[in-house]
Amino acid sequence: MTRTVNSSFFSLLVSMVLGCILLSPVALGAQARQDIDVRAPITQKYIIAVPHLVSGDAAQGTALAGQAEQSLRATGLFTVLDPGTYNAASPGSVTPPRDRLQYYAGLGCNLVIVGGVQPAGPHVALEMRLYDPGAGQMLLGKRYQGPAADRGRMVNQFVDEVVRYLTGKAGVPKGRLAFISGGTDARELYVMDIGGTPRQLTRFGTLTLTPAWTPDGQEIIVCSYRGGYPALYAVNAASGAVRKLKSHGTLNVTPAAGPGGLVAATLNKDRDQEVYLLDRSGNITRRLTNSRGIDISPAFSPDGRQLAFVSNRAGGPQVFVVGAQGGEPRRLTYGGNYNVSPAWSPKGDLIAYAGRVGGRFQIFTIPAGGGGARQLSHDGGNESPTWSPDGNFIACSSTRDGQAAIYVINVGTGAATRVTTMPGIQTQPAWCPR
Amino acid sequence: MAYHPHRWTVILVLLTLALTLPLGSCAKKTVVAEKPGEEALGAGNITEESLEAGGDRKGRARRGVSARAQAYGPEGIAFESEDVLFEFDSATLTGDSRTVLQKKADFMRKHPEVQITVEGHCDERGSSDYNLGLGQKRADAAKAYLVDLGVADARMATVSYGKEQPQDPGHDESAWARNRRAHLVIGGITD
Numbered sequence A: 001m002t003r004t005v006n007s008s009f010f011s012l013l014v015s016m017v018l019g020c021i022l023l024s025p026v027a028l029g030a031q032a033r034q035d036i037d038v039r040a041p042i043t044q045k046y047i048i049a050v051p052h053l054v055s056g057d058a059a060q061g062t063a064l065a066g067q068a069e070q071s072l073r074a075t076g077l078f079t080v081l082d083p084g085t086y087n088a089a090s091p092g093s094v095t096p097p098r099d100r101l102q103y104y105a106g107l108g109c110n111l112v113i114v115g116g117v118q119p120a121g122p123h124v125a126l127e128m129r130l131y132d133p134g135a136g137q138m139l140l141g142k143r144y145q146g147p148a149a150d151r152g153r154m155v156n157q158f159v160d161e162v163v164r165y166l167t168g169k170a171g172v173p174k175g176r177l178a179f180i181s182g183g184t185d186a187r188e189l190y191v192m193d194i195g196g197t198p199r200q201l202t203r204f205g206t207l208t209l210t211p212a213w214t215p216d217g218q219e220i221i222v223c224s225y226r227g228g229y230p231a232l233y234a235v236n237a238a239s240g241a242v243r244k245l246k247s248h249g250t251l252n253v254t255p256a257a258g259p260g261g262l263v264a265a266t267l268n269k270d271r272d273q274e275v276y277l278l279d280r281s282g283n284i285t286r287r288l289t290n291s292r293g294i295d296i297s298p299a300f301s302p303d304g305r306q307l308a309f310v311s312n313r314a315g316g317p318q319v320f321v322v323g324a325q326g327g328e329p330r331r332l333t334y335g336g337n338y339n340v341s342p343a344w345s346p347k348g349d350l351i352a353y354a355g356r357v358g359g360r361f362q363i364f365t366i367p368a369g370g371g372g373a374r375q376l377s378h379d380g381g382n383e384s385p386t387w388s389p390d391g392n393f394i395a396c397s398s399t400r401d402g403q404a405a406i407y408v409i410n411v412g413t414g415a416a417t418r419v420t421t422m423p424g425i426q427t428q429p430a431w432c433p434r
Numbered sequence B: 001m002a003y004h005p006h007r008w009t010v011i012l013v014l015l016t017l018a019l020t021l022p023l024g025s026c027a028k029k030t031v032v033a034e035k036p037g038e039e040a041l042g043a044g045n046i047t048e049e050s051l052e053a054g055g056d057r058k059g060r061a062r063r064g065v066s067a068r069a070q071a072y073g074p075e076g077i078a079f080e081s082e083d084v085l086f087e088f089d090s091a092t093l094t095g096d097s098r099t100v101l102q103k104k105a106d107f108m109r110k111h112p113e114v115q116i117t118v119e120g121h122c123d124e125r126g127s128s129d130y131n132l133g134l135g136q137k138r139a140d141a142a143k144a145y146l147v148d149l150g151v152a153d154a155r156m157a158t159v160s161y162g163k164e165q166p167q168d169p170g171h172d173e174s175a176w177a178r179n180r181r182a183h184l185v186i187g188g189i190t191d
Helices: A005-022 A058-075 A098-106 A148-167 B003-023 B067-071 B073-081 B095-110 B128-148 B173-179
Strands: A046-049 A078-080 A111-120 A123-132 A137-147 A176-182 A187-193 A208-213 A219-224 A231-236 A242-244 A252-257 A263-267 A274-278 A284-287 A295-300 A306-311 A318-323 A339-344 A350-357 A360-367 A382-387 A393-398 A405-410 A416-418 A425-431 B116-121 B156-162 B181-186
Touching: A058 A078, A058 A111, A058 A148, A058 A405, A111 A148, A123 A148, A137 A148, A176 A208, A187 A208, A187 A219, A208 A252, A208 A425, A208 B128, A219 A252, A231 A252, A252 B128, A263 A295, A274 A295, A295 A339, A295 B128, A306 A339, A318 A339, A318 A350, A339 A382, A339 B128, A350 A382, A360 A382, A360 A393, A393 A425, A405 A425, B067 B073, B067 B181, B073 B095, B073 B181, B095 B128, B116 B128, B128 B156, B128 B181
Parallel strands: A046 A078, A046 A111, A252 A295, A382 A425, B116 B156
Antiparallel strands: A111 A123, A123 A137, A176 A187, A176 A425, A208 A219, A219 A231, A231 A242, A252 A263, A263 A274, A274 A284, A295 A306, A306 A318, A339 A350, A350 A360, A382 A393, A393 A405, A405 A416, B116 B181
């Protein structure tokens, strides 16, 4: 869908007028720096263009501009001009002349990113600059140097800097995700840097499910059937070395790892499923729940003092919260009749979960102390939320494009980006806490 | 609605096997090739096909009938082929389920050396994690009833597969109904 210059300017005008009437106005153009809470719903977007980067290799200049455009769009903060709708040729220099900047301003852009890339020995040198084209001023500039394979990540780093400059908050998700990929017979554990290539970490040749990082980011606890029944294993995230935790009975599932090496999991050792706290070797420390029925999917609060979990004691599965010392659980979710997979924000204030709506699952957040739920996803079926360490993003599995893949949702804007493109089905992501 | 075709199919299979029993001697192993979604029909129309041995299961819910079950002939095949079915979101045994389990108990009584694994499964709706719990409840319910019928607890292990290993890959009510099951296999967890 192409946008003409006139319609984008008109849209800007309309949205500015509406913004003034309906909401606290956000002045655009006069000042490029804004105080927008990335986690609050976005009402107006910056209009930005990214002409092709200056480069001896024209294809590379075009590709890197495209990478920047994609990352900018994914933040949900920008309306990015389609390069087919204006003269997107490289301006010839990372310090374009005033009249070239005026050209972008004339298109309606609040911002423009100009960049250049060139080889530097075995590496590449990448320079990116953010301009206010109307004022003719550079707002932000960075130089990066590194392996050519990291070009895309350098671009993402700059886009993140742009969002931080504008909003004070992170804009581009980063970090490591563990997730499960496979088909019907075998599911294996994978790890990837967001923006990088997934690395297969297990080769058990069977079902392996529900990864959970330890808080130090060293190990990933999984539930695997390699012994013929679901048991817990700790996989070293760097080396892939595996150690088995002690099993209790034939159901040892949905692990979570908390401070002090504690592991929470559901066991069926006394003929009823309950949530237990275990030490890092799998020895039982405490039983946390005491209710006939299904008690499953524990998740630690950031300080480890509480756990969210799922129970069907009220009929269908709902999310409850209990103190790590035990005690009477408090029910958290009341909307809908099927709420599962709680994940506690590292900020401590919100709990994300998957709630069934109209036959499919969607991602919701709810205040940890109770209150109204906010629906974050709407396309396809979305499950297994996990928070970024800064609490600004949630990764989940989504079927919005067909087979389940891992997506990252910006909690503030709701904008979603796909991060896995692999054969098979990717599910159950876990975001490394470090 | 979804139950009726399945029940009649099961009865037809059992009738076929019952009719063919007197025709085979103990020395001759008559095997009915059992593939998901296919039933052997027609008295006297038996095909013989060697199936791969059970071997190292490595936690994969078994497809088809295990070698151990085949070794017990048609009754062993029936033991593994006939699942205990459940209603949506439920781990409560129905009247039909109890009937099926009574036949399983008969087999266990007749062959006191047999150890079994009771698998619990769910249909694809619902979340993976919660269904691990529901599958376990179904396996527990089937096993508890067998214990009530006199089968020793120690002979039976339970393993939940949640929704991860459906019998029927379809996405309609008849597929879902087939997948909400406790599935009994001859052999322990690591066999």
